[in-house]
Structure formats: structure tokens, C-alpha cells
Amino acid sequence: MKKASEMGDLAKDINSTFPSEHVKALINIKYTASYLDQIGASMLKPFGISEPQYNILRILKGAGEPITVNQVKERMVQKSPNTTRLMDKLCEKSLIKRSRCENDRRVVYIEILEEGEELLKEIRFDGFDPYMKQLSTEEAMQLNLLLDKIRK
Numbered sequence: 001m002k003k004a005s006e007m008g009d010l011a012k013d014i015n016s017t018f019p020s021e022h023v024k025a026l027i028n029i030k031y032t033a034s035y036l037d038q039i040g041a042s043m044l045k046p047f048g049i050s051e052p053q054y055n056i057l058r059i060l061k062g063a064g065e066p067i068t069v070n071q072v073k074e075r076m077v078q079k080s081p082n083t084t085r086l087m088d089k090l091c092e093k094s095l096i097k098r099s100r101c102e103n104d105r106r107v108v109y110i111e112i113l114e115e116g117e118e119l120l121k122e123i124r125f126d127g128f129d130p131y132m133k134q135l136s137t138e139e140a141m142q143l144n145l146l147l148d149k150i151r152k
Contacts, residue, residue: 029147036131043127047119052080053090057120060096060112069108095119 010028018024040051059075073083087110090096095116101107
């Protein structure tokens with residue numbers, strides 16, 4: 001994986017040309033997201049969880065109360081068809097707990113356990129600093145506005 005100082009020109013990084021700036025922007029977003037995912041995965045590896053599992057823990061901590069599996073799926077940053085399997089692994093690690101709804105046995109509630117909250121406290125994402133700190137606060141705000149605009 002290249003360091004932040006070695007990145008910068010998409011056309012050179014992937015040795016390609018683009019039919020338009022819009023196509024280049026689309027590919028640049030996907031390429032950068034993949035690049036950041038690799039960094040995140042390497043930061044989470046020592047903790048024995050994946051980025052989607054971290055996302056589930058973060059969602060549950062933010063909810064502050066048990067929520068349904070479907071609510072977790074809706075809130076995930078990266079949608080995953082195997083969310084149930086990811087939750088199975090977190091249950092096996094005693095980081096989350098499942099419980100069935102008493103009124104409707106088809107509904108399953110998920111909650112983060114104390115061990116899961118403690119793990120979240122240990123995980124630091126300062127490994128992203130060399131990459132993200134290259135943007136000023138104003139540039140980060142502008143990037144957020146542009147990315148939000150794409151999803152409108």
C-alpha cells in the first residue's frame with residue numbers, strides 16, 4: 001500500500017485515462033474508498049474484527065439501547081448481505097448479545113455488551129491522520145458537502 005505522500009494522481013496511480021471529469025471523479029471516489037478501507041482493515045486487524053463488525057459495534061453503542069437487526073442493517077455505512085454472520089461472530093466474541101422480542105419471535109434485538117464498549121474505547125483511528133490531515137478543515141467541510149450532494 002502506498003503512503004499518503006506517494007498518492008495523488010489517479011491517472012498515474014491506476015495508469016488510466018477517463019472519458020470525462022465526472023467519470024474520473026466517480027472512479028476516484030471508489031478508488032479512494034477502497035484505499036481507506038485497506039488502511040482501516042490494517043488498523044482493526046490487531047483487535048480481531050473487520051470494518052463491518054466495527055461499524056456494527058459503533059451503531060449499537062450510538063443507539064444506547066437494544067435495536068433490531070434490520071435497524072442495524074439500515075444504519076450500516078457499507079451495506080453487507082452477510083450482516084447476520086458478522087453479528088454471529090461478534091456474539092461468539094461476547095461483544096454483543098441477541099434477544100428475541102417477546103411479542104414477535106421473528107424480531108431479534110441486538111445490544112452491545114460491556115466488552116464491546118471497552119473494545120471500541122481501545123480502537124484509535126489516528127492511523128488515518130497522515131491522509132486526512134492533508135485536508136484543511138475548510139477542505140474537509142467542502143468535501144463533505146460535495147459527497148452529500150452526490151447522495152441527494
